Amino acid sequence: MSRSELSVSRWLEAHTDRGAGLTTLPRNAILTDIVGNGDYHLVITDLKLDNDTKSRLKVYKGTLMTHDQALSNTPNSVISFYADLNEPRIPVVGVACGSELFLYKNLKPFYKCKVPSCPLSEQESELWKTLMEKQDFNSEDIIKELKKIPFSLLSSRSQHILNLESPLKIEEYIRKYINSMPTKENVITCMSTIEKTTHDKYSVNCPIIGTEFGNIYILDPQNFSILHQANTCNVKATPFIIECSGLYDIEFRIIVACREGYICILRKGWLEGKSLIQITNDIVDMVLIPGDNFITVATADKGLHCYTKRGQKLWSATTTNSITCLCLVPLDHINMYMVAVGMKNGLIHLYHGRHLTDFTVAPDTPSVIVFGPVGQEENVMVIVTMGGTISFKILKRTADFSNRNHESVPVLQGKPLPLPKRSKLFLEQSLRERQSAVEIHQTFQQDLLRLRLTTARALVQNLSDQSGVGNEKENIKLSAQVLGLGPKFTVILTLENINPNKVLTGLSVTFHSNPIFYTLTTYIITVPLIPPSLSYKMETRVQETMSETSSETSVAELEPAGVKVIRVFVTRYDHPRPILAATINMPPTEFMV
Amino acid sequence: MLLNGKGLASANRMDKPAKDILDCSEPPPMEKLNWLMHLQHIRGEIDFCKKIINLELARSDGKNEYAFFKQGSILKEEGHIQEALEIFQKCLKMNPDNAIILREMAKCLYDMRRFRLALNAYLEAESLLKNPDWKLCYFIAQCYLKLGNIEKAKEYAHKSVKMGKQEESYGLLMKILVSERDLKSAIAVSNAATECCPDSVNMLTESGLLYLKAGQSQYAFERLSQALALEPSHSKALLGIGCITMKHEEYDVALTKFKIAVLHEPESVALWNNIGVCFYAKQKFVAAISCLKRALWIAPLNWKIIYNLALVYLATQQPASAFNFACAAVNLRPDVAECFALLGYTLFYLKDAENALKALSHACASAPNDVTMTANAALLTAVTGDFKSVLNYMKKYHELVETGENVPNEVSRLMESLAPIHQADQTGRADREDGVVDINETSENVAKNDADMAGTEESGGKYMEEDEV
Structure with a gap:
């Protein structure tokens, strides 16, 4: 969107009350001419879950709350419709609570009807x-x-x-x-209305009720008896949102969005709905666009999908934030239907078809959006947010929604690739390589070979190192420590059982050394049982034989590196082959002269 | 039928009609707030939802199945899969015939990568449902696929497609068919999918890419253009279409496509690789190197990028660097003849003709029908003075030409210039000067050869990317 569009909003901020403290859910707010004089009021419910405070039905005249009354139960949804043709035309407001529908006229309760209870087993x-x-x-x-x-x-x-x-x-x-039969109540989960005989602003409407156990009831607007009763679908489907099109007396389609992700259709005379669309993600909200009867569905994965009335997918869009509610925005004066999409963090996008045409913001995440006339103003958007703020926005009469293309492809192409600049070092290096590639290659290969050699040597060295020898298979580890300056040393061996589950038994340690150089106090140590994950320490004293001659004569017997060694073998009884062998390089005796 | 509370005038008492006080104190139904739990859950009001769940569980003494179900779903979404599974198990104990709970459990198990158990749960759910839906079949197919039972997976994917005609099931079936290398059926499925969801950008793109894989670039172009018409910045479709334009040597067009795509997917290996190849074809080697390096940085073990980098370095006359990359490519994919050939060329530039010949003969052995490789091998043997092998390679070359192999001009020119040597071997004397000319010639030939390679290369790179998705 270009900058000029950003700065000039099409919406006028009429009123915002951050302290309203409302908890209003989708389908719980309507705009209706409650007293019949053309002055449209906002009717909402304020949900309270605590036991001591009751939910309330509130009426706003303009931006002022004029009426507030308690509801007996948790309200599910609110509808308003004209029940008869009597003058003055005053609509009936219906509030569904639990399994009952309360009807109000002139804000006075005048009727209550209860959904038939389920048959008991x-x-x-x-x-x-x-x-x-x-x-x-x-x-x-x-x-x-x-x-x-x-x-x-x-x-x-x-x-x-x-x-x-x-x-x-x-x-x-x-x-x-004991004196009465029990009933199994059928809780109302959603409501809507359908025009009975004519398409008209003041036409008589029939309420439609969807219930927890999947029943759909169409009620007579005058005596509230059941005109038609049907099941939502042939599979288990709980109605969640109901939308309808058509006329009850002639032909109609009831579109039911279900918790299970089905969108079912119910037509005149059907006793059972048919699954039209199955959506993989949870349905958050659904609106029916009048005219084409396109079904626009918002899903929990930020998706906005549009289907034809036959269930074919038309388009999908992804929104920036997760959607919390939808609202149909009909603009009769330019004959256009838009969908307001309320999203987390308070952004409200307006879609015309698949195109994003406008946006506006709410103080925080909108919980419910209604659009329609309020008071004398024709096009007002009322937003109740999750945080309880109520906000009124007036659509400017000059608002122009004519097609405006958003960011076009050529603009995108103008952006150059983010490539780094060629550095001087890079150029110099490549120049040098060009001049003397063969030498570079040969030196590199030589160095590489050398590196490999050094690594291999280091590995061999490491393998023959005396400290920390282990045998993975037998789960033992041996480490040795030589104390002393000589000619007397103490060799401390630590034999560790690495296995966390099994004990080690039946081991013995044998020392092997050239008697010309060393005499040891013990040559064989029997190792007791070593519990799992514990170690056993043993020591032996070593005396270096200090004969001048021996050290000279037996040079041949020294280790290749010129150090004197003691070898250690760990053996298991009866097995001639040691399970672990190690060499201890003995330090030379420091002669004190 | 309707039990209405008669037309009471008394407004304030309407919720307590005097008729039967006993009935009114009937405890509220357990399902009273199920709708509210669901509504707040899907709108992401998790705290609110948890509050209701706790209230409802307290009210029903821990017997509200739906509250448990929602609790499990929330836990799963929060990533506590084990806990979610336990909750669902509790749920199932309350209502052992609920296929939906079974399905959720199976989903948990699937997420925990215990595919065998997940499959069993799904199959049990299937047996519980009178008419299993496409989703269940889709999940079962997924499980079978994970367990490596391709046959069964295909069967269920078919079932799912038949029942639901959903994008997801089409996608899965296509994936299975592609993994079986049955491109023809995959294309048929993709056609059905695009017919069924004509507006699905993903399906159009998938179908376009399948056509591309099958080598029918005309159809591929159509499909991808359709996809782009719907979503001009769909990077996968842009990649595909760029690849086709690249094959037609319209590198600037391809580059503009890639540029848009890379803005939306800056970490795509295939995109950066292809951009690099485009720059290479436009002789902008420094840019090519930086793009390929970027691709390599994202995917350090992708042999195709390494191969392309070696090519570019050869073109900038940096054979030492080229050798390192060629070497790495050979180490990664010793089964690809081209890698060995490339190693041979770099060694040739490094004046190590002997090893070059070794590498090239290895390459020729694993790909005996490649004209350029044979020609280059002939040249190399000529340089090293092994005239007997020259004859062999020449013979082979002529055989290949006769069998109708497509021979690039440069290669045939090279071979013509080699012909004198072929005769010279009688005299037993290699003309030194000829050799020098040939070296120049080869470098061109190699370069040309590379461009070809890069082309095929590139689409290969893209395919790899696709398989991952």
Whole structure:
């Protein structure tokens, strides 16, 4: 994006309240003409999880909160729709809490409907029926019976009984409920509305409800009876977001995004939805673009994907941050639909098709975005962030979204490759090589050979070094230490058992030296058991024989390097071959004259 | 049907209709907040999610399967795979028939590289599901692939493609087919994939690269152009298209493509290698060296880069450096005849004709049908004065020419100039001057030969890169 675009935003910051402290989730904020005079209000829920504070339903007139009332349960979603054709046209606001839908008109609650509960498993209903008849029971038997049924299939009442510990409480609890059949509530997980007969701003809409156990209900807007009931999919799929297009009376498509990653479609008359798209990653949000009915899906891996209504993928884009919510931005005056993409860290991108056309920022990560009329203003974006800030942004009437190409390919090509400059040293060296390549080569090869030779020598030296000889196979390690200046020395041997699991037994150490040079106090040491990872120390005293003659006559018997040695062998009983052998180079005696 | 709480007028009591107080105190359902856990989890509000999970687990006395499931998923995402696995096992104990949990467990095991166990879990999940989905088949295929059972992997990948027509499954199937060197089927699959997801840049690119591998650069060019039309900065497609233009000796065009790609993927070995080769072809040796060095810095054991570097050094008349790189290339890939030939050429420049001949004859032995190598070997033997071998190599050369091997002009010119020696061997005297001329000639010939090499080289380099992905 060019700099000029950056500086001039298309959005006016109308109001930001950082202290609002709201916890509002997606699909929990709507803009609706709540009193029927064309003055659009913002209706949101404020979720509270603590036991002592209740979640609240809040209404903002303009930027001011005008209404605030408690909700009985955790709100799941909010809808608003016109239920009838009566003048003045006042919409109904519906709030789904648990398994119930609360309906408000003029901000007054006027109706509550409950989603039909799930059928109980046969065993459980049988059990409670007999209980009701007999009015007498043995709590242990009941527990036993209940345990036979998979826990998740039980009604919440029976689940609670199983969780109770003392038999007294269990009995009390059962007594309390003995006169009624248990129900297994079907929690509402998402809601939407569908136009009934006409496409029109004031048309009558039917609420649609999706539940935890995969049912979809379409309700009658007047008496809230069930008009149509269907299952989401033929596999286990929990509705998560519902979007619809079409008219209920004629033909419609309900698109259901599921927790399991399916996007299912449900059409008029179907009793069971069909899986349309399967998405590998988790679906974060979904909007349906009116007109083409393209499905735009945001996934947890920063992906934004667009599919046709038949489930063919149109395009994919990757966003800079992970997406937290989507919002459809319809601009009726220029007949354009955009999608606002709220991302972590507060960035909001506006996509038109696959193209990023604009962006704006929120104080922190947006939790929910709504776009529509607020008060007298036509195009307002309301953002409630994760941090609880509420922010209103007005789209300037002069905002122009005509096509503007972003960074084009020729611009990219203009950038030169980041290559280092040729240095003088490099040139000099290559010049020299050109002049005397053969010599350089030969010297290099010679030096290389020499280096190899030195390395090999060092290796040999190291191998024959007396300190720290080991035998990996037998897991022993021997090190020697010579103390003293001579002619008397003490040789200390340390035999270490490297094996962390096994003990070493049956070893003995033999010293071997030329009697002309040295006499030792002991020549054979029997080594006791060495526990794993421990070592055993032994010592022997060495006396150098100080005869002048011997040292001269037996030069031939000296080691090649001219040092006198003592050899050490570690042997196992009955085995003639030593398992470890070492040579100790003895230091020459320092004669004190 | 609907159990509504009748049209109560009393607003403040609507949540407690007087009808049956007992029913109201029915404990809230266990699944009450599942939707919230899921919502906050996928939006990355992990702390919030953990709070709900703990609340829900406390409320249900540790029996809420979904809360456990989410807990496991979060742990897995945080990288605590062992803990996640334990949680999933707990979950499975609660509901032994849940294929989804089994699948998650298998994913954990897969991440822990215990493919055999993962496979067993997947297969169990498959047997639990009435109609297994493409994802499961895809995972099973992946496991089989890891375990080296290509046949089974292919079978499941096929199944997955049939069920889902998803990009991922197509990709996997293509990978399996390519690993079996069945390019034809792989191309067929890629065609199906591009038909199925016409907008997938990855599939278009993959298909283009497959065509390139099969040598059908026209189709490859089409596919890659399509991919680039959708995403002008897709570095893999740019690499492929650059490679094709390079083959047509339009090095400037190729360079512009690579330049864009390298901005988006500054650590790509293949890209830097190809840029280096482009500069080499444009006779900009210093730039070529720095690009190849950069590539080598990223992948120090890539023999193709080393080989190319040796070529460039030969071109800048630095045979000592060239020798070192050629030597390294030979050590890495003793099975590639070209490496030995290159070593021979460098030795020739270092005036070590004897060893040069050894290297070259080794190269000729492992690639007996290479015209240039045979010609160069003939020349070398002529220089060392081994006229008997000259005859042999000449004979071989003529045989190759007759069998219709494509002979570059320079090579044939060289051989013509060698012809007098061929006759001179009767007189038993090598013309010294001829030898000198030949040396000049060879250097050109070698260079020419290299350019060819670099071309094939380069695509090779790209293929390698691709296999990694």
